[in-house]
Amino acid sequence: MQAEEEGERKELYNYQQEDIDAIFEKFEGKPDNYHLLYQLPTGGGKTVIFSEIARRYVEKYNRKVLVLTHRIELSKQTSQMLTGFGVKNTVIDSAVKELPYDNDFSCYVAMVETLNNRLKDKKFHMDYVGLVIVDEAHYNSFRKLFTYFKNSIFLGVTATPLSSNIELPMHETYDELIVGEPIKALINRGYLANAVMYGYDVELTSLKLGINGDYTVASSDELYSRSIMQDLLLQTYMLRSKGKKTLIFNNGINTSLYVYETFRAAGLPIKHLDNRTPDAERKKILSWFKKTPDAILTSVSILTTGFDEPTVETIVLNRATRSLTLYYQMIGRGSRKLPNKDFFTVIDLGNNAQRFGLWSEPVDWQYIFKNPEQFLENIRTDAEIESHHVYIMPDDLREKFSKTMHIAFDVEEEFKISTDNREKPKAVIDRSIRQHAFMCIENSETISEARKLAKELEPDIEYRVKQYSKLLSKTTKNYREWLIEDYKNRLSIFIGRIFQRYKDAETEEEVLELKKL
Incomplete structure (x- = not known):
């Protein structure tokens, strides 16, 4: 020995x-x-x-x-x-x-x-x-x-x-x-880098909990492999981290491989690592990651402990977790201090900071140590978190609707108006569809362009339907999903029915009449 x-x-x-x-x-x-x-x-x-x-x-x-x-x-x-x-x-x-x-x-x-x-x-x-x-x-x-x-x-x-x-x-x-x-004191005394955190509201209702109390790999893979989530990941990386050394944490190997292909197709320097990677290949990848200033490494939780690379500038939580330990371990991989590194970036695509609080916030560890069951029971649920989500149209998408002055639609206020007027609740959805349709028509030259714009409204549509569903006495997940699909179909039909009449309208009065239809 x-x-x-x-x-x-x-x-x-x-x-x-x-x-x-x-x-x-x-x-x-x-x-x-x-x-x-x-x-x-x-x-x-x-x-x-x-x-x-x-x-x-x-x-x-x-x-x-x-x-x-x-x-x-x-x-x-x-x-x-x-x-x-x-x-x-x-x-x-x-x-x-x-x-x-x-x-x-x-x-x-x-x-x-x-x-x-x-x-x-x-x-x-x-x-x-x-x-x-x-x-x-x-x-x-x-x-x-x-x-x-x-x-x-x-x-x-x-x-x-x-x-x-x-x-x-x-x-x-x-x-x-x-x-x-505590973390805050270590930051203030110059021992840890400070995290600049960016959170993006994510719909997690499709995730399922396993026997260990965390989200299952299968349900995470299904959600995070979707093109809408891959697009969100790539867009947030390009906006917040392009050119920085980046570590992406996923919950499933399939998700990580999708991330690898998505980033590789975009011409970005990325490698994938999981627990099946042979030791020699793993060492080679980690050596590449250390030496490459703008390297991106997508992995499946295996780098949460025993991995120390101070030059990491961005941590991406491309997953949701209900494990407090894992939350701190993942973010901690970016907190190592260097002479020219006072801050690092955290991109949260799993509502994790909304679940546990910001990484540097004070934590009552004595309470958690003595009362673990109460702590776990009081972790915010996804339904509670998502009830506070507000959809804000991204700036680049808002520019595509630049000819429309008002794009907001207050579902709760519209529901109240319908109730006061003794209308059926679906009148709210009808008015929402109409507003979305005119947003698309006003900012397009052809029907196909308008329908293409309508597809970009899907996050706003899902948000409005979710708000509407909450105001009804009882709704199921299947009913909400049907409502969203029905909304999109009716929006496309309404655009086709009204587009030419809108373009042919010669006066403001004619346009206003059309908007009442």
């Missing part, structure tokens, strides 16, 4: 030193089975902190340290960092079958499954380990090892003290939580 090559020792910042001192104060006088959880945002230097904790613990107590990780890449990175801090360590991977009792390593770094198998087979004996550090502690695969270390102190480290398994809450595993420096 060989320790990893010597890494570079990092200088500790003041807040890191303060947190380390606070953690050692907590250790004082505690029983051997004491479990402490430490929260620090992504980019705050968790690996640096627990490497120094390992060094000080070995020096102070003359007992060994074990660091648990959930991926081999993290094990190697951690080992290098520990070596940089002068901690003699080794990685316990699948090649390590025996561990002599009298070895001279003061620290072990191990993946959970590998270590669990060795301990079950009684190949290793680790009763001499005094401190167990659990990296990415919100993963619950670590708990199976706890029974082997009943005489050890545990330190869990995470950016988000919310268990990935609601059945195994963190407060049942850890005695207390220490909260580190």
Whole structure:
């Protein structure tokens, strides 16, 4: 067994030193089975902190340290960092079958499954380990090892003290939580770059929740592979991030491959990465991404941990998630600070900031740690989020209707007028169709041009129908979908029926009469 090559020792910042001192104060006088959880945002230097904790613990107590990780890449990175801090360590991977009792390593770094198998087979004996550090502690695969270390102190480290398994809450595993420096303070003190966030209201009603509480890959692929979503992604990239190094997160491999083809067809420098990519190809892609200033990398969540590329300038959330941890992990990939990088861009195409709040906003981690079920129950639903969405016509589309002075249509006000006049509710839809039709006719020279413009109104049509449906007592999803299709068909027919009469009208009075039809 060989320790990893010597890494570079990092200088500790003041807040890191303060947190380390606070953690050692907590250790004082505690029983051997004491479990402490430490929260620090992504980019705050968790690996640096627990490497120094390992060094000080070995020096102070003359007992060994074990660091648990959930991926081999993290094990190697951690080992290098520990070596940089002068901690003699080794990685316990699948090649390590025996561990002599009298070895001279003061620290072990191990993946959970590998270590669990060795301990079950009684190949290793680790009763001499005094401190167990659990990296990415919100993963619950670590708990199976706890029974082997009943005489050890545990330190869990995470950016988000919310268990990935609601059945195994963190407060049942850890005695207390220490909260580190918040994101806003790290930004203000110059340790993290600030996020400039751009959100786009997305209709997520087609997404389905899986047994893990997050959206299923199948329903995400179905939504985000649609041409309208691919177009939105490309347009927002061109507007907000063209020429910047960009990381795109997707929920499904199919979506990521669609993104790759869409961007490649637009002549943009992009590569795709997923968990099936061979190691050699993965290394080649990541090397290309590092060296290429305007590189775009589309991936499927595999770069949320253990990936550190400070030159990333834009994060695109091309997915929705109900995982608070994943939300912070994805955005955190862009938060690394560089001398010429004070800000980075976040493009949110999944209503995620509306669900969880802005990335840099304060979070009550103590409440989440102690009351995870209440927190999860109070996450805003998609229906609630979308009830506040307001459609605003993009500037480039508004220019296509430049001959129309007023394009707004207040569905709620029109519904009230219909009710007061004892009209049927569908009169609202009739008036909306008429207004849309004249917008298209006024700004076109031919019927085909007008109908082409009508197709560009689809987001506005969907928004109006959704507003109308909310005002009815009960509507189903199928009825709303039928209403939208019926609206588009009737709009096309009305344009054909009225177009020539409008163009032939010689006076304003004739036009006004037509608009009453």
